[in-house]
Amino acid sequence: MQEILIYVIVACSSLFIMSYAVHMLVGGLVNTETESLVIELICVIGIIAMGYMARDVIRRRKGIK
Incomplete structure (x- = not known):
């Protein structure tokens, strides 16, 4: 459960940084x-x-190739 929270925080911050970079460019x-x-x-x-x-990530954890 903690991983999901970390992934969501990283995803939101990444989207913010991407949009800010476009704005600055x-x-x-x-x-x-x-x-x-x-x-x-x-x-x-x-x-x-x-x-x-x-x-x-989900596929690797389930063992699907």
Whole structure:
């Protein structure tokens, strides 16, 4: 149970850092709507990647290859 809490905290902080990095990179260069769209896209990609990693951890613990 403690692992799940740690994974959730790390996932949330990772998404925050990814979105902040995009904000700092394109913040003043593009329109606000475009910036929000890019942040959402990066967050979705991050969520998919984290889901894949979580799936891999679960499969390894169950012994499925």
